[in-house]
Amino acid sequence: MFTTSRRSLILSAAVAGAALGLDGSLAIAAPTRRQQTPDPTPAGFTTAFVTIPITVFVIKLNDKLVMCDAGGGDQVQAFNPQSCFVSGRLMANMKAAGIDPKKIETVLVSHFHPDHIFGLLEKKTNAPVFPNAEIIVPAAEYKFWTDPSITGRLPKGRRPLAHRIQTVIPMWKNVLPVEGEDEVVPGIRFVSAPGHTPGHTAFHISSGNEQLMISSDAAYVPALCAKHPGWHGVFDQDAAVAETSRRKLLDRVIADKMMICGSHFPWPGLGKIAKDGAGYAITVSTA
Numbered sequence: 001m002f003t004t005s006r007r008s009l010i011l012s013a014a015v016a017g018a019a020l021g022l023d024g025s026l027a028i029a030a031p032t033r034r035q036q037t038p039d040p041t042p043a044g045f046t047t048a049f050v051t052i053p054i055t056v057f058v059i060k061l062n063d064k065l066v067m068c069d070a071g072g073g074d075q076v077q078a079f080n081p082q083s084c085f086v087s088g089r090l091m092a093n094m095k096a097a098g099i100d101p102k103k104i105e106t107v108l109v110s111h112f113h114p115d116h117i118f119g120l121l122e123k124k125t126n127a128p129v130f131p132n133a134e135i136i137v138p139a140a141e142y143k144f145w146t147d148p149s150i151t152g153r154l155p156k157g158r159r160p161l162a163h164r165i166q167t168v169i170p171m172w173k174n175v176l177p178v179e180g181e182d183e184v185v186p187g188i189r190f191v192s193a194p195g196h197t198p199g200h201t202a203f204h205i206s207s208g209n210e211q212l213m214i215s216s217d218a219a220y221v222p223a224l225c226a227k228h229p230g231w232h233g234v235f236d237q238d239a240a241v242a243e244t245s246r247r248k249l250l251d252r253v254i255a256d257k258m259m260i261c262g263s264h265f266p267w268p269g270l271g272k273i274a275k276d277g278a279g280y281a282i283t284v285s286t287a
């Protein structure tokens, strides 16, 4: 493992802001869908029926392509074959969206759950799928999963994940653990949101006066976790800490009038959030 000062990797926020403002190139490329379940109505995220896709965000910052998480790499599927919680379509979907996977320069990783990192590893060989990209990961997450003593302390179901991470990720020279809430790419900042996992991280993107929060899994299924932030799902490793992080992150998105999108938000995955009683309501909007 190596940790470095970010100064060698970033220009400066001012330069980045100016560059972004000049050509307005902040764009989110959405993959084509492989949706077999009914879509929610475009007016808002329904809570009557919950679709749970796995979404990978590719951000074009000037000429740089930054990918946020890597999906499940055809190694994560729902038990229900009709579900849209499937993986293995990333390469095809990127091509359909006009994105050359070889041109991804940076991959930001929110946390080390399979539906976010297995897309970095070839299914049978564990070979790197993005060998030429810099893979920037939260240092707290890296430390947790690569600690050899963690395996015995994890629930049985999570042990193979820790084993796979420990045998592969530390061998890669292009993995960069980053502490705290640094600007990891000009215009993109890590936002610490622990609880879902110990180092779980959101991504804050700014372009001129506009801001977007990629909340990763802080409110993973918004119909459940945003509407009822006090509900504690099994996917949150530390439920109380996850709830605190969730409320803090969503309150910040509201206070700063940001757009928000999450890794498992229903299509189109992008919206605005407002207080709604004891919880939060997300409405789809592209403006």
Ligand SMILES: [Zn+2]
Residues within 6 Å of the ligand: 113, 115, 116, 217, 220, 263, 264
């Ligand atoms: Zn997830």
